[in-house]
Amino acid sequence: MKAYTTIFAQILRLRQTCCHPTLVRNQDVVTEEELAGAEADAAAGLSDDMDLQSLIQQFTAATTSDEKDANAFGTHVLEQIRDEAVNECPICSEEPMIDQTVTGCWHSACQKCLLDYMKHHTDRHEVPRCFSCRKPLSSRDIFQVVRHDDDIDTSQNSPKISLQRLGVNESSSKVVSLMKHLRELRREHPRMKSVVFSQFTSFMSLIEPALTKANMRFLRLDGTINQKTRAAILKEFAACDKFTILLLSLRAGGVGLNLTQAKRVFMMDPWWSFAVEAQAIDRVHRMGQDEEVKVYRFICKDSVEERMLKVQDRKKFM
Ligand SMILES: [Zn+2]
Ligand SMILES: [Zn+2]
Incomplete structure (x- = not known):
């Protein structure tokens, strides 16, 4: 009888895997990873899923002039995304970028270009650095631009746009x-x-x-x-x-x-x-x-x- 129970427990594990990988992972490890991620995010002011409009508001609400200077570039990039400005990919020169993807330092490129670029470096055991500002790039801090045409932002009267951390939402x-x-x-x-x-x-x-x-x-x-x-x-x-x-x-x-x-x-x-x-x-x-x-x-x-x-x-x- 015990063998049967074990088999069913294993099958249950397999079934849960079909639903979501997190369901069968060691909860302690999952919690630790989540905590570490949350701390890194708190330090950098990032999260898995960021509403573009709120980010722009946060940036422009800065009070000191130092903060304002630091945020100016981010604000500029985000506004361009919001206004669907056509920009060239700094890696392949495609215009507009294909699946625009943004780094934690607010530089953007086509999704494939950026991932290939990072892989090229990690394959050689180098820390990938931003193609534009040379800041170290972490695979955690790559965000996809997602437009939700089914979800209208009433204050802007335009579709909501979010920056979603690559991989996390999938x-x-x-x-x-x-x-x-x-x-x-x-x-x-x-x-x-x-x-x-x-x-x-x-x-x-x-x-x-x-x-x-x-x-x-x-x-x-x-x-x-x-x-x-x-x-x-x-x-x-x-x-x-x-x-x-x-x-x-x-x-x-x-x-x-x-x-x-x-x-x-x-x-x-x-x-x-x-x-x-x-x-x-x-x-x-x-x-x-x-x-x-x-x-x-x-x-x-x-x-x-x-x-x-x-x-x-x-x-x-x-
Ligand atoms: Zn490209
Ligand atoms: Zn950069």
Whole structure:
């Protein structure tokens, strides 16, 4: 019996890996890395995801003239990005740059040029230095310019622009893919409501920051929430008429719920039996649903999840 339990524990690990690599990493190491990163960021005034407009405001709000001088270049670069100024890549001379990418010292180049340039140096065991100002470049401090045409900054009346640390926001392909779907959905249906199902509350906690970053309103319901709060959350989800996502754990949302206000269902991970998934989907697709419902299931290719689908198929015929 013990051997069985061990095997299931291992399979569970594999399934969690499909959702997000952080779920199976040693938590102490993850915490240490996060702390070290946070300290470096606090010192440099950087973060994983920075709103361009707020950065410009921060820079221009400097009071002493020394600070103003130091910030002048950064402000200039950021304003050019905001105004979509066409600039040449200092490495390949392409104009405009392809996938403009900014360093911690606010110099920019095409993403590929910059990464190739850094790799060229690290391959020779040299510390890469900025192609423009010669400051040492760290692979942590490379930021991608991302324009969100589904998310309008009302004060500027233009799409929000963010500088996102390269790599960090792509830590899980499921989260990236989910966000892509949700952004498209918000663009097409700015008031639509969706339900995102997962079996792992730890995974739900990793989806939350991505939603917050994208400025998406969400509610969360999992097994730890008491009856009273649960009722309040469901009532709120039913009543609101804004683009809203309900994060629901498969256990909390399997039975008894009526979620016909939602029109999209995202199943983040498969269950051993399709019946359990179907039951969850039926919360949305049931009597009272007056519109077409689309269901998206996220399955990692060539992984334990594909095996699970095979098990599901076998069970369907039993
Ligand atoms: Zn280039
Ligand atoms: Zn530089």
